[in-house]
Amino acid sequence: MPNIKNNASAQETRRKLIEAAGEIFAERGLHAATIKDITTRAGVNCAAINYHFSDKFELYAAVIREALQGCASTFEVISNCKTPEEGLRAYITMHIDDMYTRSRPTWTTTLVAHELAQPTAALDAVVEDLIQPRVELMNGIIRDILGPGATEKEITYAGISIWGQCYLHVHHREVIFRLHPHVAQNYVREEIIEHITNFSFSALDNMRERIRQREAARK
Amino acid sequence: MPNIKNNASAQETRRKLIEAAGEIFAERGLHAATIKDITTRAGVNCAAINYHFSDKFELYAAVIREALQGCASTFEVISNCKTPEEGLRAYITMHIDDMYTRSRPTWTTTLVAHELAQPTAALDAVVEDLIQPRVELMNGIIRDILGPGATEKEITYAGISIWGQCYLHVHHREVIFRLHPHVAQNYVREEIIEHITNFSFSALDNMRERIRQREAARK
Amino acid sequence: MPNIKNNASAQETRRKLIEAAGEIFAERGLHAATIKDITTRAGVNCAAINYHFSDKFELYAAVIREALQGCASTFEVISNCKTPEEGLRAYITMHIDDMYTRSRPTWTTTLVAHELAQPTAALDAVVEDLIQPRVELMNGIIRDILGPGATEKEITYAGISIWGQCYLHVHHREVIFRLHPHVAQNYVREEIIEHITNFSFSALDNMRERIRQREAARK
Amino acid sequence: MPNIKNNASAQETRRKLIEAAGEIFAERGLHAATIKDITTRAGVNCAAINYHFSDKFELYAAVIREALQGCASTFEVISNCKTPEEGLRAYITMHIDDMYTRSRPTWTTTLVAHELAQPTAALDAVVEDLIQPRVELMNGIIRDILGPGATEKEITYAGISIWGQCYLHVHHREVIFRLHPHVAQNYVREEIIEHITNFSFSALDNMRERIRQREAARK
């Protein structure tokens, strides 16, 4: 791995750059963000980017990597859930809380949204490090709920249905608020989690019943 | 009204520009797309953009407007449905088919996705012309299904849940395919429509029952 | 002479173009004035300039020629003056009135000022048609006043002294007004003519006396 | 204060840019001068203008400011004059020498002439820093000559009369030479100074006498 600077002040500069770049990339996207914007906000010279990351895109990649770290922290919570419904609720909560958690800088979610809408070479890392594990986690929960007769496709589709509901709330809140001012004015996180959990669980329950009947008929 | 050119050849040039710009804006986004790219693909001189649309951004706005036209065509189909379930299925079909319809150029959906992920001043038009009418259409269907006791918030949340499921399939197919290669290899449009319809309908059915019980208890 | 169009409507277009171009060249100068500005103000198509004048610079030259016409009209007034002092006063009046005469469009003076400060190829015409005759006229008056002993150089210098006084009042009124607000607020054309005439005449009178003494001594 | 570069080489580049820009702005005026011309003559990259002055116009303003410096140097000479006539001669000499002094770059006078003929936002600085002090200096001299009875208007008009004579010699030499080839061939700076001084002094003397008579009559 190149460009690993050991000096303490070097690490400090790196950190300031990643922080500033994260915010600005999230605000404007990869192309509209300029190096001058980033270095100005970071309070360093513009040549520092070339020194620490050799490239604007390398900085972007580093920012993405940074954004993906710490996302796995809530996984244990989900694993410890006893009932599948609890697991489902915990999973949905994790998604919705992407927007609120203060343990990570606020720009990470927005940044990932940009990357999904307009993928760069960094998309692979996003999929592998962030989304893939979540999908697998979720698939496990769904498999538990749907029972042993569920096909991989059914599990996949169900997973997408749940993820999609969360996705809009997390990444397109602005549009939702514009469409539904009454939601914007009285925004209650728990309400949304409750709705998606109920909506999804009842749909999964129905799927489970259908699968059970199908499997019974097949025997 | 400025910039309305009447000559036939002018209209032709406008069309070529919008076509080329649509593709390139969809590929690269507003900032990364260059005027040279667009005019080269359109086969016209770069000054033509200034002549027909005074600005790069005005061209972008025109492209967005163009993308939004023709989206309302399937509304009648939905209005003619007899049962709510049929209406729901027709609505979901309309969403999913955004990706496949050949009556419109292929770039429109991608372009709208960009606009949602990284809104510009053109977002207002997208929301008002494209999304708002769909949301109202859907809310009517949902209201029919949930029955008279449903609150506005319940209808809103249910609508977002359905929209969200379609959204991922339409706008993030690339990511879905990467995550689920078996879906990519054997992609069946009807399967997806079937799944989302069933998933959503059973969830709505469950909501309806709860609401019914709640309203009964209240009396 | 090329580009002499005979049709009546063509002459009309030419006239409108020269009028509009005169104003805009006077406002902004040759380079800063754009063809679009001019044709917009003239209410004609931009290709008309190329058709009637073949060139932006040819249009400018035509405008200059236009501006120079009609300047000779007051010459007879001066020629008819009986005493040299009257002639001097009439000459100064002619200069000062360049700014006020309503028989010609108001932009001509400003335009000539531009040409003097930043000469183009059109300067020759300005000098030959506008300035040269005036200078010769003035030199005659001055020669009358100074008497037969005056050298050409003395006449020349005296002429420049008189012209220069008028020049500032005519071409740099804006600066004068800024420097002397009390003059701006109570601007009296006659006062200025009176001052320059007295100032110049007394100076010329003094010159005449010196020349007389010098010539007397020489004999 | 932005744009103050401290490094020695930066100062050197700034100086080269101002020098080159001064010459080219003087040759062609603000609009006709191109950044490429300037940077080529200065031997620097075109982006240097953006780096040192953020703008073409900011560069122009800096050039004007530069042109105005050092103009006040001869003021003491005038202040030290004993008789009013000496002061008047020194003042006229200062004006005429604007064209010849080699202590300043040769373009400054031409540049100021452009600015007067076609004012930009930089005119304010020209008036305040260059012209205003000279006018006040001159008004003092004239007030001494005319005596206590002179009105402000009389002093103002007299000042303009003197300034105007110098103005033509300084700013329109080209035209003068074209009109009077014999002056061009045998140009003697002292002759001109002598003429303007005599011409003006005799006129002022005459004014003083009139004022004296008027004041005497009023009592």
Place this chain on the structure above:
DNA sequence: AATGAATGAGCCTTCATTCAT
């Protein structure tokens, strides 16, 4: 005679990058 449409050239500016210190 006039115009709508189109164009090539060039301008100012910005950007990511690199160099020298």
Place this chain on the structure above:
DNA sequence: GATGAATGAAGGCTCATTCAT
């Protein structure tokens, strides 16, 4: 390790001009 200075490349836009009608 960090920075002030400099730069080549390219971008958006404007302009005078020309073409086809």
